Structures are given as C-alpha cells and as structure tokens.
Amino acid sequence: MMGITPESRILLGKELRQIRRSRRAVLTSTLLPLLLLVIMPMGQLASFRSMPAEALQRGGTQGLPPGIDPTNPVSFYTYFLFPLFLVIGGLMVPSQLATHTVVVERERRSLELLMALPVRVSDIVVGKLLAILAVAVGITLPLFAVDCVFMVVWEVVTPLYLALAFLVLLSSLACAIAMAFVISLIARDFRTANNISGLIVVPIIFVTLALMGLVPGDVKLVVLAAALLATGLAGLLAGLRWITFERYLS
Numbered sequence: 001m002m003g004i005t006p007e008s009r010i011l012l013g014k015e016l017r018q019i020r021r022s023r024r025a026v027l028t029s030t031l032l033p034l035l036l037l038v039i040m041p042m043g044q045l046a047s048f049r050s051m052p053a054e055a056l057q058r059g060g061t062q063g064l065p066p067g068i069d070p071t072n073p074v075s076f077y078t079y080f081l082f083p084l085f086l087v088i089g090g091l092m093v094p095s096q097l098a099t100h101t102v103v104v105e106r107e108r109r110s111l112e113l114l115m116a117l118p119v120r121v122s123d124i125v126v127g128k129l130l131a132i133l134a135v136a137v138g139i140t141l142p143l144f145a146v147d148c149v150f151m152v153v154w155e156v157v158t159p160l161y162l163a164l165a166f167l168v169l170l171s172s173l174a175c176a177i178a179m180a181f182v183i184s185l186i187a188r189d190f191r192t193a194n195n196i197s198g199l200i201v202v203p204i205i206f207v208t209l210a211l212m213g214l215v216p217g218d219v220k221l222v223v224l225a226a227a228l229l230a231t232g233l234a235g236l237l238a239g240l241r242w243i244t245f246e247r248y249l250s
Contacts, residue, residue, distance in 0.1 A: 004126060011127025012134075019097065019135055028096045029139060036089035037143040041082055042150055048077040049154060067216035074156050080212050083168055083221060086144075087208045087228070088201075090172025091179075093139060095197040097132045098180030125181065132180055136173050144169055164221035171225040175204070175232035181239045204231060 020026065051073040069075040144166065151157045157165075179200045183193055208224060215223050 004130070005123055007120070007123040008126040008130065011123060012130045015128055015131030016134065019131060029093050029135060032096065033089045033093050033139050033143055036085055036092065037140060038146050041085045041147060044081055045074070045077050045150065045154070045156070048073045049156070065213045065216075067220070078151075078157055078161065079217065079220065082147075083165065083212060083224060084205075084208055086165060086169045087172045087224070088205060089143075090136075090140060090169050091176045091201050091204060093136045094132050094173060094176035094180045095183065095201065097135055098128075098183050098193070098197075125184070128184065129177055129181060133173070133177055136177070140169060140173065161218060161221075164218055164225070167225045168221050168228070171228035171232075175228040175235075178232035178236040178239070182235045185239055200235075204228070207231075 019029075053071050053073070064070060064076070065080055067075075067079055148162055151162070179197075182200070183196050186192075186196055207227060211220055211224050211227065214220075
C-alpha cells in the first residue's frame with residue numbers, strides 16, 4: 001500500500017530541490033498556468049463585460065448551453081469558459097511536472113541510483129507525487145485567488161460559485177496527479193510522455209465541454225468535479241495494480 005513514510009518525506013525534499021534546479025520545469029509550470037488561469041480568463045471576462053446585453057441573442061439562443069442567460073453575456077463566461085480554463089490549467093501543470101520529475105530523470109539514467117537506497121517503489125512514487133502536488137497547488141491556488149479578486153470586484157459571481165469553482169480546480173489537480181502517476185509508469189522518454197499526456201488530457205477536455213454544454217447552472221460544476229475525481233481515481237487504481245519496482249525503473 002502507498003502511504004507517507006519517513007522515506008517518502010525525504011524523497012519529497014529531494015524532488016522539490018530537483019524541480020527548483022530545473023529551469024525548464026520552473027518556466028513551463030509557471031508561465032503556462034499564468035496564461036491559462038489569469039491572462040486568458042480575465043481577458044475574456046473583460047470582453048464579455050463590455051458586450052451589450054443583447055449580444056448573445058443576436059446569434060439565436062438555441063445553441064447556448066443550459067443555464068446561460070441570453071441577456072447576460074457574462075453568464076456564458078462563468079458557466080462555460082471559466083470552468084474550461086480551470087480544468088485545462090489544473091490538468092497541464094501536474095502533467096508537465098511529471099515529465100520533468102520522472103521521465104527526464106529516467107532519460108538521464110539517474111533512476112537506477114534509487115535501487116541502491118533502502119526504499120520501496122511506493123516511497124519513490126509517493127515522494128514524487130507529493131512534490132508534484134505541492135508545486136501544482138503552490139502555483140495554481142494564488143492564480144485562482146487573483147481570478148476571484150477580479151470576479152468579486154466586478155461583481156459577476158456569487159460566493160457559492162467561487163466555492164464550486166475552487167472544487168473544480170482541486171478536482172482537476174487531483175485527476176492530473178493521478179494521470180501523472182500513469183505517465184510516469186508508461187513513458188520512457190520526453191517525447192513519449194508528451195504524447196501520452198495529450199492522449200489523456202484531450203479526452204478529458206472533450207468530456208468537460210460536453211458537461212458544460214449539457215448540465216445547467218451551478219450543478220454542472222459539481223458534476224464536473226465528480227467526473228474529474230472519478231477519472232483520477234480510476235487511473236490511480238489502474239496504476240497501482242500494474243506497478244512494480246522493475247517496471248518503474250525499466
């Protein structure tokens with residue numbers, strides 16, 4: 001069974017130091033979420049706030065997702081675009097970190113050094129996933145807080161909406177960390193890791209779009225969070241059934 005042991009806590013510190021030393025890991029895990037979670041969403045929100053009230057009605061209301069107020073363009077942003085940005089941002093950060101903490105280390109043949117240490121494969125995996133979780137949360141939550149400040153100042157959302165949006169972000173991070181675990185088991189090089197990440201992330205985004213287009217109002221955020229958690233749990237359980245020390249290091 002996987003759990004937080006003294007060995008995994010020591011490995012966590014080692015992983016965090018390794019991430020800080022990797023310029024590519026720091027840049028990709030910072031600039032990408034900044035774009036996806038602040039720059040693009042807030043730019044879109046500013047655009048929708050400046051639209052006239054009848055803007056959505058001009059193109060007809062039949063194609064609008066349920067729960068969207070056709071007289072309020074901002075509702076299309078809050079109940080369709082912003083949750084999509086949260087999911088994409090939450091998915092991308094851990095997958096990028098997994099590539100750097102596991103796959104690049106495997107390419108450099110440094111994983112074999114772990115065989116000389118008195119640790120189990122579960123300790124190694126837990127240490128790496130905790131590092132991914134710590135960095136991903138440390139990056140995404142402050143950016144989400146910036147979004148919240150803008151939306152509260154502009155009075156476009158309710159406290160309940162922000163709480164549910166926060167739940168969606170946490171669920172997407174949890175899903176992505178579980179998928180990062182799967183990527184770390186399968187990928188043997190940087191290119192393969194990126195390909196596998198795309199094969200995993202793209203279907204999740206399509207499912208997100210479907211839920212955003214079918215489920216009304218605040219309920220869609222709850223359903224979306226549940227779907228992300230279920231996907232992550234399925235990936236984690238599948239990885240745990242497959243993992244061995246030899247497969248992880250091979």
